[in-house]
Amino acid sequence: MRIVGIELVDSLKVEVVVGRNILGLLGKFLANRGYGKAFLVYDRRLPREFIEEVVGGLKKAKLELCTVAVEGGEHLKTVDTVVTLWKKMFDFRLSRGDMVIGFGGGTLTDTVGFAAATYMRGIDWTVIPTTLLAMADAAIGGKTGVNFGAKNLVGAYHHPKLVVEDVKLVKTLSWEDYVSGLAEVVKHALLSSREFYQWLAENIEALRKKDLDAVEEAITKSVEYKLSIVSRDYRETKGLRMLLNLGHTIGHAIERALDYQIRHGHAISIGLIAELWASHKLLGLPVEKIGEVATLLQSLGLPTTPPREASLDRVLDFIRLDKKRRGDKLVLPLLEDIGKPKLVTLDLDEALQLLGWAYKRSLSGAKP
Ligand SMILES: NC(=O)c1ccc[n+]([C@@H]2O[C@H](COP(=O)([O-])OP(=O)(O)OC[C@H]3O[C@@H](n4cnc5c(N)ncnc54)[C@H](O)[C@@H]3O)[C@@H](O)[C@H]2O)c1
Numbered sequence: 001m002r003i004v005g006i007e008l009v010d011s012l013k014v015e016v017v018v019g020r021n022i023l024g025l026l027g028k029f030l031a032n033r034g035y036g037k038a039f040l041v042y043d044r045r046l047p048r049e050f051i052e053e054v055v056g057g058l059k060k061a062k063l064e065l066c067t068v069a070v071e072g073g074e075h076l077k078t079v080d081t082v083v084t085l086w087k088k089m090f091d092f093r094l095s096r097g098d099m100v101i102g103f104g105g106g107t108l109t110d111t112v113g114f115a116a117a118t119y120m121r122g123i124d125w126t127v128i129p130t131t132l133l134a135m136a137d138a139a140i141g142g143k144t145g146v147n148f149g150a151k152n153l154v155g156a157y158h159h160p161k162l163v164v165e166d167v168k169l170v171k172t173l174s175w176e177d178y179v180s181g182l183a184e185v186v187k188h189a190l191l192s193s194r195e196f197y198q199w200l201a202e203n204i205e206a207l208r209k210k211d212l213d214a215v216e217e218a219i220t221k222s223v224e225y226k227l228s229i230v231s232r233d234y235r236e237t238k239g240l241r242m243l244l245n246l247g248h249t250i251g252h253a254i255e256r257a258l259d260y261q262i263r264h265g266h267a268i269s270i271g272l273i274a275e276l277w278a279s280h281k282l283l284g285l286p287v288e289k290i291g292e293v294a295t296l297l298q299s300l301g302l303p304t305t306p307p308r309e310a311s312l313d314r315v316l317d318f319i320r321l322d323k324k325r326r327g328d329k330l331v332l333p334l335l336e337d338i339g340k341p342k343l344v345t346l347d348l349d350e351a352l353q354l355l356g357w358a359y360k361r362s363l364s365g366a367k368p
Contacts, residue, residue, distance in 0.1 A: 001019030001022055002220060003015060004227060014142075014161070014163065014227075015161070016162075016163040016227070017164050018135075018167065018216060019167070019216075020167055020212065021166065021168065022164060023166050024054075024056065024057035025057065026054060026057050026101070026128070026164055027056075027057030027060050027063065028061055030063055031061035034097075035063065035099045036063070036098055037065070037066070037092065037093075038058050038065050038066075038098070038099050038101055039088075039092060039094050039098065039099070039100045040054070040058065040065060040066070040067045040101045040103060041067075041068045041069075041070060041103065041104070041108065041112045042067065042103040042104060042108075043069075043070065043072040043108050044069040044070065045071060045072060050130070054101075066092040068088055070108065072105045072108045073107055074260040075260075076108060076111055077107050077110055077145075077147045079154065082114055082115045082146060085111075085112065085115040085119075086118075086119055089115070089119050094119070095123075096120055096123055098123065100115070100124070100125040101126045101127075101128065102116075102125065104128075104131075104134075105130055105131035105133065106129070106137070106138030106139075109127050109129060109138055109144075110138060110143075110144055110145055110146065110152070111144075113125060113127070113142075113160065114144040114145050114154075114155055116144070117144050117156035117157075125158065125161070126164070127139040127160045127163045128165075128166070129165055130169045131170070131177055132173065132178055132215070132219070133181035133264065133265055135169075135181070135219045135222075136181055136219050136223065136226075137184040137188070137226065139165070140223055140226045140227060140230065141241075142234065143155060143157060144156055144158050150252075150256060150318065150323070151256055153321075153323065157234065165223070167215050168212065170215055179301040180263040182301070183264075183265035183268045183297070184222070184265060185200065185222050186269070186272065186296065186302075187244075187246055187247055187268060189221075190272070190338055190339075190341075191225070191246055191335075192339060193339040194338050196225070196339075197338050197339070200296065201296055203218070207300065208301065226244065229243065242324065242333055242343055243333045245324060246272065246334075246335070247269070247274075247275050248271060249275065249322055249324060250319070251267040251268040252271075252318070253310075253316075253319045253322070254267040254271060254306065254307075254310045256318040256321075257309075257310040257315050258309055269302035270304060270307075272293065272304075273304045273362045274306070274358045274361070274362040275332070275334060275335075276289070276290045277358035277361040277362055278355060278357075279334040279335040281358065283334055285334075285337060286337075289338060304362070305363055306359060312356060312359055312360065316356055319352060319355060320348070328347060329345050329346065329348060330346055330347075330352075331345050332345075332351060332355075
């Protein structure tokens, strides 16, 4: 078990625990810190024994407990779900000094985190991510929110006090949900360093087999990288954190164009390759690197070419609604090389032209 404790600004401290068979730890942690009530929202698709491990730990620590079961998935990320959670929090007389717990994948933790951020102007919360994507990415960094017209349009920064990452949970994930998480790991490796990227390339087989040592290492490297960025720019005001959006300008637009009938990581994988083409055009990223990354993503089981149903026109329409837009400018994270990201600000028209070209180029199967 590894503990990554990190001090963010305003004395906010997030503790991230990564290990195996650690779900029961939570009850002890909360009791030691004097929390009275726990409001646990979990994904009902989780295997019974995992739910019992968490609930058992909380009961043993003698916390007054309210449990809410929901079904994870993009359909959950709505304002309606948040209203339902607020009502249940109120009925349970949840107050400051109590704890909200989100136990599920990224869709659940984004939504529950937003309910915690807004109820009583912010109540403490804990994340127990249950998908690889949530462990490597969504649970880290305090971004919470729901979809509203565009992806993640309504949200808040609200850092959890604790993140408990039990890697054994990936064993019960479907293959598609598992590889979806690998896309965000590849994104972190591309942004972070040649070493991380090389480690991934050398561990494809182990990761495909869900070897828990490899999975734990991939998660730890991702978490450490993301925390290193978030701790320096946690409200995305200095530009640094925007780098983490690599692949997401096109990825989010594809998700929206397909009405979320594609997994987040799959859309990001396609978005990564298209945005590497944009990086080639604008920053001279060598074409061979695009082929190399496409091969890595494909070996991990991820798609790299846009689906026919996500037409260029629709994708460009949704890019116009992107949160990274600043008036008539769009801020784009691109790559000069692996481990060398750069933020570029373009006029909206120029950005749409570049991304349109890159999208069409990626349709050719990412062959140099
Ligand atoms: N907040 C952030 O910084 C951030 C970062 C990246 C992505 N996200 C968001 O994360 C979301 C995607 O999250 P996700 O990929 O975890 O999807 P998800 O929450 O929909 O989970 C995927 C599926 O796996 C099931 N599931 C969850 N854990 C399981 C387990 N251990 N065993 C078996 N089944 C399990 C769920 O019921 C669901 O059907 C997107 O909405 C994306 O926008 C947020």
